Amino acid sequence: MSKPEAVKEASMEMQKAMIARNYDAITSKNETGRKVSSTFVPGNLNELLMCFDIVNNLPEINAIQAGMRKASGNYIMEAEKSGHSEDVCTYVKCDIGQMSKGNIAPNGKPYPNPDVLMLSYTGCYTFMKWFELLREEYKCPTLMLHVPYEGDGHSTKNMRDYIVKQLKDVVIPGLEQVSGVKFDIDRLRQYLRASAKAEDDLVWCLEQGKKKPSPIDAYFGGVYYIGPIFTAFRGTEDAVEYYKMLRQEVQSRVDNKQGPLTPEGTYFNDQKYRLIVEGPPNWTNFREFWKMFYDEGAVVVASSYTKVGGLYDQGFRHDPENPLESLADYCLGCYTNLNLPTRVDLLAKYVEEYEADGLLINSIKSCNSFSAGQLMIMKEVERRTGKPGAFIETDLVDPRYFSAANVKNRLESYFQMIEQKRQGAHRAA
Amino acid sequence: MSVADIVSRCEQMYEDLDFSYARKWKAAQAGRKVVGFLPVYVPLEMIHAAGCLPLGIFGGGDSMEVIHGDAYYQSYICRIPRSTIELGVTKRLDFVDGMLFPFVCDVIRNLSGMWKIMFPNVWTKFFDTPQNFDPAIGGTYYVQELQELREGLEHLTGRKISDDDIRRSTRLYNENRNLVRQVYALRAKEPWKCPTSEVYVLMRAGLMMDVEEHNQMLKDYMAAASAEDRPKRDNVRIAIFGSFCEQPPLNLIKSIEMAGCYVVDDDYAVVNRFLTVDVPTDGNPLEALALTYCTHSVETSCKYVPVEEDKGKFHIAAVKASGAEGVIYATPSFCDPALLDRPMVCHRLSDAGIPYIAFKYAENSGQMQPIREQAGTFADSIKLWS
Ligand code: SF4
Ligand code: SF4
Numbered sequence: 077m078s079k080p081e082a083v084k085e086a087s088m089e090m091q092k093a094m095i096a097r098n099y100d101a102i103t104s105k106n107e108t109g110r111k112v113s114s115t116f117v118p119g120n121l122n123e124l125l126m127c128f129d130i131v132n133n134l135p136e137i138n139a140i141q142a143g144m145r146k147a148s149g150n151y152i153m154e155a156e157k158s159g160h161s162e163d164v165c166t167y168v169k170c171d172i173g174q175m176s177k178g179n180i181a182p183n184g185k186p187y188p189n190p191d192v193l194m195l196s197y198t199g200c201y202t203f204m205k206w207f208e209l210l211r212e213e214y215k216c217p218t219l220m221l222h223v224p225y226e227g228d229g230h231s232t233k234n235m236r237d238y239i240v241k242q243l244k245d246v247v248i249p250g251l252e253q254v255s256g257v258k259f260d261i262d263r264l265r266q267y268l269r270a271s272a273k274a275e276d277d278l279v280w281c282l283e284q285g286k287k288k289p290s291p292i293d294a295y296f297g298g299v300y301y302i303g304p305i306f307t308a309f310r311g312t313e314d315a316v317e318y319y320k321m322l323r324q325e326v327q328s329r330v331d332n333k334q335g336p337l338t339p340e341g342t343y344f345n346d347q348k349y350r351l352i353v354e355g356p357p358n359w360t361n362f363r364e365f366w367k368m369f370y371d372e373g374a375v376v377v378a379s380s381y382t383k384v385g386g387l388y389d390q391g392f393r394h395d396p397e398n399p400l401e402s403l404a405d406y407c408l409g410c411y412t413n414l415n416l417p418t419r420v421d422l423l424a425k426y427v428e429e430y431e432a433d434g435l436l437i438n439s440i441k442s443c444n445s446f447s448a449g450q451l452m453i454m455k456e457v458e459r460r461t462g463k464p465g466a467f468i469e470t471d472l473v474d475p476r477y478f479s480a481a482n483v484k485n486r487l488e489s490y491f492q493m494i495e496q497k498r499q500g501a502h503r504a505a
Numbered sequence: 506m507s508v509a510d511i512v513s514r515c516e517q518m519y520e521d522l523d524f525s526y527a528r529k530w531k532a533a534q535a536g537r538k539v540v541g542f543l544p545v546y547v548p549l550e551m552i553h554a555a556g557c558l559p560l561g562i563f564g565g566g567d568s569m570e571v572i573h574g575d576a577y578y579q580s581y582i583c584r585i586p587r588s589t590i591e592l593g594v595t596k597r598l599d600f601v602d603g604m605l606f607p608f609v610c611d612v613i614r615n616l617s618g619m620w621k622i623m624f625p626n627v628w629t630k631f632f633d634t635p636q637n638f639d640p641a642i643g644g645t646y647y648v649q650e651l652q653e654l655r656e657g658l659e660h661l662t663g664r665k666i667s668d669d670d671i672r673r674s675t676r677l678y679n680e681n682r683n684l685v686r687q688v689y690a691l692r693a694k695e696p697w698k699c700p701t702s703e704v705y706v707l708m709r710a711g712l713m714m715d716v717e718e719h720n721q722m723l724k725d726y727m728a729a730a731s732a733e734d735r736p737k738r739d740n741v742r743i744a745i746f747g748s749f750c751e752q753p754p755l756n757l758i759k760s761i762e763m764a765g766c767y768v769v770d771d772d773y774a775v776v777n778r779f780l781t782v783d784v785p786t787d788g789n790p791l792e793a794l795a796l797t798y799c800t801h802s803v804e805t806s807c808k809y810v811p812v813e814e815d816k817g818k819f820h821i822a823a824v825k826a827s828g829a830e831g832v833i834y835a836t837p838s839f840c841d842p843a844l845l846d847r848p849m850v851c852h853r854l855s856d857a858g859i860p861y862i863a864f865k866y867a868e869n870s871g872q873m874q875p876i877r878e879q880a881g882t883f884a885d886s887i888k889l890w891s
Contacts, residue, residue: 158848159847159848159851160848161844161845161847161865163581163838163839163840163841163844163865164841164844164845165841165845168845197636197809200611201610201611201614201807201841201842202611202841202845204636204809205806205841205842205845205846205849206845208809208810208816208846208849209845209848209849211813212813212816212849212852215813218811218813220636220637220809220811222635222636222637222643222809224633224646225608225614225631225633227606227614227617227618227630227631227632227633228630228631232653234646234649234650234653235646237646238635238637238642238643238645238646241642241645241646242637242642245639245641245642246637246639246642412611415615415617415618415621415631416615416617416618416619416621416622417618417621417622418618419618420622439579441579441581444582444610444611444612444615444841445611445615447579447581447582448578448582448586448611448612448615448616449577449615449616449618449619450579451576451577451578451579452577452619452622452623456622469579
């Protein structure tokens, strides 16, 4: 039996159309003459790429798309057959396996070869080797922007200067050469202004998770909310429009005391558990995974995954007055570029501020950047907040690592634990 | 001193997970500090210039039972962070005053933050090295990072580190690197005289002891090994790559040799070979370190290779220089850097007509039979086809 189509809100439809247009722009590059870059989500320089009329293709997003279309499993196996280890990130293998299977974009047309690999190297080691692997295949120019890790819990002037210097001396001249377009800093300022506007609206939406009932799901719904701003649309008027529309939708749910809309088309109002979630979601069984939460009455009120492309809720905004410096600060401040104690601080703060019942960690086999140290994060957040934590394990796009029964069991025991904790607190009062 | 004496002393140090040498070194003089470092690379001369003992922490090997460490990591994370945590929570590192976690991968990176939470009284620093190797860009950044390292060490010890202090230490480490290279060259020339099982512990012990003492030891070893009459076997000559971080157990290193392979080059615990030339000792010592890093350091998986054509060149040159006939790409399980790099490096080896095999290990791997068989078959095939 085929699954019923997910019910979508207007903002989701708008986003779908934006993504489709971007895929069309990518796959029609040979007709339009536009240049295409491949780049990563965290620390992406979308506004800068726009200054050179370069279309932005994001292999991580393509892997997600393949995961949701249930195509990723084959791609991964294909990559493993050709010598890639079963141990490494499945986004990489999905991308590489897809290449060997004709490299077809979601619009059914083949992906053209990128003209440039924009390696903004923020918060994840794998990025560096992933693009070395792609460079081996495409033999195209690769621009490396090394973003230092905030090991001591903060950025320094040296880190910022280093990034700005790389932007000025490596990235911008490189993009000029690839595109043949001269860099115009005022154009960048204009895009950054649009980014900041959209970022304001995104933050407003994310913060509505503090309300009861929460009008958003900040994890499963959240991945849609962050879509445009984390990918090829930050800095565009489309994104400004999208976030305006999203804000109106959330506002209307707030006014009506409604929860978020589930894919089944019902408003999820009966919210029993409020969770903070750490780690990326699983994509191969995304809807099934989501359903396990709302079926049990669990809503996610804040998540760290919605911060991988920037911690806007902690005050960062792209700043047209200091364009390059602000791009540097943006890259430095992405979630996986923060050290572990800072991540603990942030998650504990979310538990308190969003009045959550606890922290749930979805640990991703693929992703050392997120996962190494998560057990300690859980213990620390539990200790600091006095709220119980829970740990589940899945993968991003490798269906072999999604065990529905296992995940469901763990979630159910977690909810029981929360109940017990509540009753204990009740008795003590 | 005989080879046997030197090797047995090194083995003892290598096996000693209570780090008695470092404890004694610290106790010998009031105010002495020990600074631990993890793989792959930190500038040891900076620690030395601060008057501290740099102590290489390479996990727990195969003799330590990991009880607590496993509670910190999922099954799909390599072993070195969990055994390092085990060393910490079992108080085997309770005398260590500072810990440096260099950039290798996201696991060690995140471990630096865990250490901050678990051991708040230890000065813990994530030590970053640039991935941009232009001296004017990455070099400038690195000089400032070294300056911050210097200030951190000054804070730890309560004494200033002068430029001359760093120059003096750099000289000693230049000598060390030179001697290490000589040992490697001797092994490449006459591998039957310097088996890798010996060279390996000699280097590992060196990363736990005073550099001057190690320099003397390297000289003594070369003199003693050259003088010994050891039979030459009909072994093939191979290079090992991929083993720069979590270390294989000594038994595995021995098994490869016993399977008929002379290891003539390797990247085991590569820190003392990371810089491939002398660091200049005139001028600004931090600039000298930065420049050498940018222009003369090994290609290893924790570094970006900026130019496509250069990928794997280092490995091929190392194979040629050491006269290796094949490569064993031996990586820790779940090691992203080594495993993501493996297909690329192996493609280049293939293109250059260099045979290779690949396998994975863990620092506590116990089953040597499959490794012996694989390495033995590889050796036979090289003999047959070369
Ligand atoms: S390791 Fe994690 S952050 Fe890095 S590419 Fe894979 S999923 Fe993304
Ligand atoms: S063994 Fe590999 S994955 Fe593990 S810490 Fe070392 S470099 Fe990282």
